[in-house]
Amino acid sequence: MSVSLIGDFNGDGAVNTSDHLLFVAAFGLSEGENGFNGEMDLNGDGTIDTADFLIFSSHFPNDG
Numbered sequence: 470m471s472v473s474l475i476g477d478f479n480g481d482g483a484v485n486t487s488d489h490l491l492f493v494a495a496f497g498l499s500e501g502e503n504g505f506n507g508e509m510d511l512n513g514d515g516t517i518d519t520a521d522f523l524i525f526s527s528h529f530p531n532d533g
């Protein structure tokens with residue numbers, strides 16, 4: 470198996486609009502809150518926010 474793509478939150482092998490929608494749904498959540506997904510906390514600071522979105526953007530779109 471290849472390493473999972475950064476930003477491929479639904480694991481379908483591409484970073485696209487589907488992943489963006491998942492990210493938007495979780496945006497603003499912090500660790501421990503309902504719906505928080507550690508995969509989306511791309512910089513690992515415990516909150517899904519603009520800093521993570523900038524990282525996501527740099528990998529979007531990516532067809533794998």
Ligand SMILES: [Ca+2]
Pocket residue numbers: 476477478479480481482483484485487488
């Ligand atoms: Ca995907």
Ligand SMILES: [Ca+2]
Pocket residue numbers: 510511512513514515516517518520521
């Ligand atoms: Ca973060």
